[in-house]
Amino acid sequence: MASTRRVPFRALSKAGRNTLRSRQYSSARVSDDCHIVIVGGGPAGLALASALGSSTVSDRLRVVLVEGGDLSKVHDWSMDSNAYSNRVSSLTNASHSFLRDIGAWSHVEESRTCPMEDMEVWDGVSDARISFHASDVPSTTGSPEGQQMARLTENLNLQRGLLRHLNTHPEIELIDKTKVESIIREEEGGQWPLVKLANNRTLRTRLLVGADGFNSPVRSYARIPSYGWSYNTQAIVATMFHPPPSLYQNTLHTTAYQRFLPTGPIAFLPLSPTASSLVWSINPPELAQTLVASVSQDPMVLASMINAAFRLPTVSLNYLYDVVMDARTKGVALDSEAITKEIRWREESHGIDVNSAYASSSTQLSQGMPSLDAASLPPIVTSIQPGTVASFPLKYNHAETYLGEGLGARTVLVGDAAHTVHPLAGQGLNQGLADVECLSRCIAEAVANGGDVGSYTALLPYAQERYIANHTIMSAVDKLHKLYSTEFEPVVWARSVGVEVLNELDIVKSAIMATAGAHSSKTTNNSVNNGWSVVAQGVESYASTVKAAKMASQGAIGLLGEGLQGIGRMITNSRK
Amino acid sequence: MQSILRNSIRRHATAATRQNSSVNASEISFFSKLSSQWWDEHGEFAFLHRMNPIRMQFIQEKLKEMTWEDGAGLEATSPRRSALDGLKVLDVGCGGGLLSESLARQGAHTLGIDASEANIAIATLHSQADPNFRASSPSPSPSNLSYRQISAESLLAESGPEQYDVVCSMEVLEHVDNPADFLNSCAQLVKPGGHLFLSTIARTPLAYFLTIFTAETLLRKVTPGTHTYSKFVNPGELVEYFQNYPTSLTSKTATSQPWITPSSSVSELRRIEAEVRGMIYDPIRAKWHLASRTASLRGGDLINGCNYLFWVRKPNVSPIH
Numbered sequence: 001m002a003s004t005r006r007v008p009f010r011a012l013s014k015a016g017r018n019t020l021r022s023r024q025y026s027s028a029r030v031s032d033d034c035h036i037v038i039v040g041g042g043p044a045g046l047a048l049a050s051a052l053g054s055s056t057v058s059d060r061l062r063v064v065l066v067e068g069g070d071l072s073k074v075h076d077w078s079m080d081s082n083a084y085s086n087r088v089s090s091l092t093n094a095s096h097s098f099l100r101d102i103g104a105w106s107h108v109e110e111s112r113t114c115p116m117e118d119m120e121v122w123d124g125v126s127d128a129r130i131s132f133h134a135s136d137v138p139s140t141t142g143s144p145e146g147q148q149m150a151r152l153t154e155n156l157n158l159q160r161g162l163l164r165h166l167n168t169h170p171e172i173e174l175i176d177k178t179k180v181e182s183i184i185r186e187e188e189g190g191q192w193p194l195v196k197l198a199n200n201r202t203l204r205t206r207l208l209v210g211a212d213g214f215n216s217p218v219r220s221y222a223r224i225p226s227y228g229w230s231y232n233t234q235a236i237v238a239t240m241f242h243p244p245p246s247l248y249q250n251t252l253h254t255t256a257y258q259r260f261l262p263t264g265p266i267a268f269l270p271l272s273p274t275a276s277s278l279v280w281s282i283n284p285p286e287l288a289q290t291l292v293a294s295v296s297q298d299p300m301v302l303a304s305m306i307n308a309a310f311r312l313p314t315v316s317l318n319y320l321y322d323v324v325m326d327a328r329t330k331g332v333a334l335d336s337e338a339i340t341k342e343i344r345w346r347e348e349s350h351g352i353d354v355n356s357a358y359a360s361s362s363t364q365l366s367q368g369m370p371s372l373d374a375a376s377l378p379p380i381v382t383s384i385q386p387g388t389v390a391s392f393p394l395k396y397n398h399a400e401t402y403l404g405e406g407l408g409a410r411t412v413l414v415g416d417a418a419h420t421v422h423p424l425a426g427q428g429l430n431q432g433l434a435d436v437e438c439l440s441r442c443i444a445e446a447v448a449n450g451g452d453v454g455s456y457t458a459l460l461p462y463a464q465e466r467y468i469a470n471h472t473i474m475s476a477v478d479k480l481h482k483l484y485s486t487e488f489e490p491v492v493w494a495r496s497v498g499v500e501v502l503n504e505l506d507i508v509k510s511a512i513m514a515t516a517g518a519h520s521s522k523t524t525n526n527s528v529n530n531g532w533s534v535v536a537q538g539v540e541s542y543a544s545t546v547k548a549a550k551m552a553s554q555g556a557i558g559l560l561g562e563g564l565q566g567i568g569r570m571i572t573n574s575r576k
Numbered sequence: 577m578q579s580i581l582r583n584s585i586r587r588h589a590t591a592a593t594r595q596n597s598s599v600n601a602s603e604i605s606f607f608s609k610l611s612s613q614w615w616d617e618h619g620e621f622a623f624l625h626r627m628n629p630i631r632m633q634f635i636q637e638k639l640k641e642m643t644w645e646d647g648a649g650l651e652a653t654s655p656r657r658s659a660l661d662g663l664k665v666l667d668v669g670c671g672g673g674l675l676s677e678s679l680a681r682q683g684a685h686t687l688g689i690d691a692s693e694a695n696i697a698i699a700t701l702h703s704q705a706d707p708n709f710r711a712s713s714p715s716p717s718p719s720n721l722s723y724r725q726i727s728a729e730s731l732l733a734e735s736g737p738e739q740y741d742v743v744c745s746m747e748v749l750e751h752v753d754n755p756a757d758f759l760n761s762c763a764q765l766v767k768p769g770g771h772l773f774l775s776t777i778a779r780t781p782l783a784y785f786l787t788i789f790t791a792e793t794l795l796r797k798v799t800p801g802t803h804t805y806s807k808f809v810n811p812g813e814l815v816e817y818f819q820n821y822p823t824s825l826t827s828k829t830a831t832s833q834p835w836i837t838p839s840s841s842v843s844e845l846r847r848i849e850a851e852v853r854g855m856i857y858d859p860i861r862a863k864w865h866l867a868s869r870t871a872s873l874r875g876g877d878l879i880n881g882c883n884y885l886f887w888v889r890k891p892n893v894s895p896i897h
Binding site: 446455 | 617618622625626628629630632633636655656658660677678679680681682702704705706707861862863
């Protein structure tokens, strides 16, 4: 029989009283009746266990988390102080304050996190640009988070912090290295879910929480359909090293950069003055796979391509992509020297001055006076941390409901099991944490009123609050993705005009700040949602503008039509 | 306005005490037919399921407030401990056990009674599936939730008065035949210094519109025939009843103190004697809200004009004044 036990680090727990109580718990129980079984030990599952552990409900509820993997690996994870793992999330201030409220943030190694104070976002085709500053948003001033839009945190640092926090709450039982074999419905009695574990143990539970990711077994058990699509896009992640900001720049590296390319957005997220995290979504996926594969031969290929992707006009980037895809079909290795030479030649032909920040040549690496446009671009990537390059496919997926009904009753979905979103706005993990915050609040309310935490009535407020919030964010992000991943001229035109108009409109800007999660505290959830609705509506009105522009340019009649065509030609010519 | 309670009090004065006098046979058979649906949270009783949290909130808040008022220490009023913990509680007209289960989960030694056999069967069956109430549950004490098919009158006759710290009867008063008799039985079962919690529907045009016309006739969310308008009871009638109670019934104990100071009206109730709180349904969020105390005091028919909660405390044997 496989061992079902607390993860070994529990022995280190300083809370002796609690350990004693929990020991009584596990030995005294003849049947494995639980109040809450959480399937999945990812960030959402661990955060829910943490939130319940720190709440008074853990006095009265038996909470068990089941994870197939080895949690002690996450608990014992450590990395050199100047190296970083590749999965990084921009925790919003709302997520940050939730983690602090439940007492988990103090277990996160804060020195490994980095505040995001500014954000530069621009269009790859038109170069229209928006700058966001944390100080633009009144709600950040005076908040405990200080002037930050978000805090960049390695997922492993967060998960380890949550596990360390759970050490102080041994009443929450963690069962790791144990897969869920099957989930069945009890035949008699209340038809409660029975979770059969690989170690032959069966947990009968009042509430089954699916924190079990995109292919959620809990979702299948609850017969909750989900809809979605694949973006035909791979995201590359990596940890990048670069020189620190010049002394003349009088700044720390706390700016995030994101360029919307027709192949997908590329993001440069600060982790320390000399390290940043990459999230580069690329369509077609083969291009991403080839770039990832090149790293084992010559890591500088990817570094040069990243530098180029933030700097070169799209026409030259397309040529570089062709070079990469050519090498793929021919089966030859990519050579960073050839790539660098090609980039340099392209910079020259675009008239990019060697001293400009737009030149990825070596002059930028010297510690001299930085160029005037230095702040608008990320630093030059000089190397990639070995072992950090990875890629994964992007999906959009949303469960039809978060609560099981009828035969699937007593189930609830959180995090990726409920929704998977394009990472361009960095919202996935934050949505999961917001789910957990709301669900733990509903559970606490039900317990306070003697309710049944597995009942539909107790969970309904969770579904009502989170479904709409998540749907709003997801459709806005999806629309942004579609809007920005086209080279179609009228769309680009409308987009560039739109973005520049956006820059003028403070209200829309602060709505987009919700992307970066500048709002803190639970009470502003609604304003975040409103922000996202504004984004969604804004995008919708772009779409109709685009449609009008498209019709006009295709019709090519009337003054307006000619005017648009003229603008279209201008853009086309200037790019060629 | 004619008070249905006052009329029945007068009738009571001449009527001999009958067993089960308040139980209406056709109401019992009506609810027996629906009993299988008690725990269907999407069905007939969805409104009651959603109302349950605010009933519990009101009961616990009021008990905590009174515990504090009685000068109890911090331990008794600790936020971690429910004010119901350890109390002996009777749930009259428990139906499928919606409220009884919640009371028992909060640590109350709960007895749920109902005149319908089918309801008691459903309530018992449901509680047995829940390890919280199973006798074999690992908790050291035996189950603190039990059910019996018995009327309040019969229970009183069997066990005698002054048995329970708390007597609750939620959404029952509007279904009984003789509300004054029913209230009398409930009130007698309360220990001195104990509490009586009721919830019912006011007899107002608003209540008719919402509970009968909208819920039953228009939307068919509730089986037509569930409610009878003439049986609805206004908060003022309950207040009046307890201003005259128990003096109106028993001339022998005429010296005993009325439960509510006679001069006060609904808006002047002393919070240590009685309280009326409106319950308002929000159809958008599918959620009941407990009106605030101030709104309930001042709002009159707007706030208390439909579903409302009523609390009254039985005076201690030795009056404070």
